[in-house]
Amino acid sequence: MPEKSQLDVAADLLALLGDTATEPRPDTQLEALTLAVAADLPVLLWGEPGIGKTAALTQLATTLDLPLTTVIASVHEPSDFSGLPIVGDDPAEQGVPMAPPDWAVRLVRAGRGLxxxxxxxxxxxxxxxxxLRLVLERRIGALQLPPGVRIVAAANPRSSAADGWELSPPLANRFVHLQWTHDHEVVVRGLGGTWPRATLPRLDPDALPDAVAFARRAVCGLLTGRPKLVHQLPNxxxxxxxxxxxxxSWDMALRLIAFATAAGSSRDVLSLLIRGTVGDGPGLELLASLDRMDLPDPEDLLADPAGAVLPERGDLRQAVLDGVVAAVRNRPERARWDSAWALLVRAMETGAPDVVVVPATTLASLRREDWDVPAAIERLAGAVALSRRADRAADRVASRVAALAGKAGR
Structure with missing residues (x-):
């Protein structure tokens, strides 16, 4: 047997280095990427050079068994995406068709791809x-990409891009923007030969109608109360x-909420997707309204204060109690007023007492002259007094700090 050449030995070594495995591993940004791909939305990965954006897309295509077609946008001419004019036998009669590039033809023939x-x-x-037309309409010249093709892009921030440009607003608004960062443990384990596996989310068929209804209620509810958020072009x-x-982008957010709900995705994944679609400010408002959509109905709580189940999170518990007091204010009745006090006692016994201070103060102001003071108020009086003393102490400390700061300035 002839001895291998050094290049053949080098090829064997390269093959061993490239022989890696994958494993299921929780990865928030990878899950967000696969969910957006499943929702058939264009995704744009933002990250510094060398952080693994291209490697992630290659591994995603392999895992999903999708042929990967890579196009370096910066080395192409506009006609490569809008189509090249081809003059036929009778252009006056048949017109001049726009011929697509070869990579687009290959995607159409395959019927699917990344x-x-x-x-x-x-x-x-x-x-x-x-x-613009490629990303939104999936058209290249006269060619329509099939539904089985997904689009993902990658970009470096302008500060670290070679001759970089800012994305135009029309193009940027067509993408789900995901900030791609490296995870130290993932990198170390991957260099050791095992990378996380990208898998499409498992959608619950029985949950699809409810997921769509939930997403529509969430987005429409927020925009009804905040109409200025419908369209805000940044300055x-x-x-x-x-x-x-x-x-x-709100339509994209609605679609992603439906997919995340049907897949049972975590709040962290949903946060990445929503903020990457409508921006941080509107996205955080939508996330906050999503939290409040699952809060119990104040009327149900007033009907059965003894069996009430209150949220564990302090801000959500505060919102529930404020809602209960608002319900009593809208329809003030002695029985409802007493039930609200029972709920405040339950909240104090099962969580931080400070959340009952403001609702208790407001509820007390709603008392009518012929309403007896319930015994529950005595149990709340200590918590309210303690909170007020703490507030006064904090005010005194703040005043002293301000005074010291003023002396130091002189």
Missing amino acids: LFLDELSTAPPAVQAAL SEARRGGAWPSPR
């Missing part, structure tokens, strides 16, 4: 304009190149 638009932030404005150029609210 289109990876890399280095998007180094694409000049003319190329970004040509990408700065940099923020316009990221996630911001528009009717299009």
